[in-house]
Amino acid sequence: MDLEILKYILFEKHMYAYKLRPYLNTQKYQELYEKLLNREHNEELLKKPIQEAPFTIFDLETTGLLPELGHEIISIGAIRIQGTNHVSYERFHEYVRPIRPVHQRTLNLTGMTRHDLRGGKTFIEAYDAFMEFSKDSILVAYPAAFDMKFLQTMLKRWKLPIDTPPSIDAQKLVKNMYPRHKHQLDSMINSFGITQLERHHALNDAIMTAELFQRILHDIEEFGIKTVEEGMNWAEGK
Template sequence: MREIVLDTETTGFKPEEGHRLIEIGCVELVNHVATGRNFHRYINPERDVPADAVAVHGLTGEFLADKPLFNDVVADFVEFIGDAPLVIHNAAFDMNFLNWELKIAGYPVMPKDRAVDTLMMARQKFPGAPATLDALCKRFGIDNSSRTYHGALLDAQLLAEVYLELLGGRQAGLALSAGPLGNGGTSIRIDRPYRAPRPHAPSEEELLAHAELLTKLKNPLWAAE
């Protein structure tokens, strides 16, 4: 089973207000295992990047000025994701931007149910608990110390680990210790008191009762011949 864990960065919150994609990061999973195949592109939005957006992801208009347009990367993007399900945190946001850009570029839009929303998964699994990517990394013990800014590829890589945890991936306590072969584990010794074996031979009374029972059986198999 092939899945694509995906994240984007944008100039703002709504494409309807003129905001654009500026970064796409994808991580390929096959049977819930990262294959090492990634897709990562910075995109020139052909507009300014507001200061509040730069404060989130650190991507300035100057940095993006020489990057390709979405039309220049869309074919590679569509080929990479294929028809695989897309694993996205807060999927409605990213899908809205992706479909907006795909439509402008003349490509078919993607159905909303193609996305697996890890935000919804986290809220269902941990009701009332913080469900941001940082909060989930902390909950599952995933190192996100390099995440000084939001970055599409880094966030997709972290989300891939979070997704596997939400599925029940690296569950603590399932590794069985085998004494010195376990990683720091200890074996458990259970002392049981000795009990002498009980006699199992039938008594004379039991043998007589059994013989009497056999005489009452009609057409026993051992007498078929």
């Protein structure tokens, strides 16, 4: 790890910044910059009953676990739901074309191909599309601490305004609600009998997390949680 840090600081960080330059002068970049700069989040969502609120459950596939070392997002998957209502899920999935080469082990883990990534959107395009898909909803990830940090670090790297939409960490809710269970996503999927899809695929993981999250919403009222804001605060230990 120390060698990777040194390599990134001395060489790769500067090379990454150099490769980004052509994108920073495009119209799409300027449009996204303005959108983020002027974006206002709907605070009324926080007051909604948590069992009725709109949520976007999302998952990222990345080239590593440390965005501060230049690891990148290579896929975003998301599911839009309306509380506990069993409505048809709206789905979102985009491959994201990386700036740096992707190790073969990452491709093996995710099932992606180099062709998939070459045909993917730039991070600018993918984030803009995800922002549109998820607008007027609460973001949910498992764990959100990882996914939200990754998104915000990517925005910073691309010299874009930081986006801070309201979000709930589903894993933290699970730890509060089911303390006797193992809290890894795979364990919770097994415990709740959720249909298992191929893992490490952003859309599949979002689908399974969405099913798990709806189970959470069915049970959460027993803990005295009624609004979205109460759920967010409880997850964060407030």
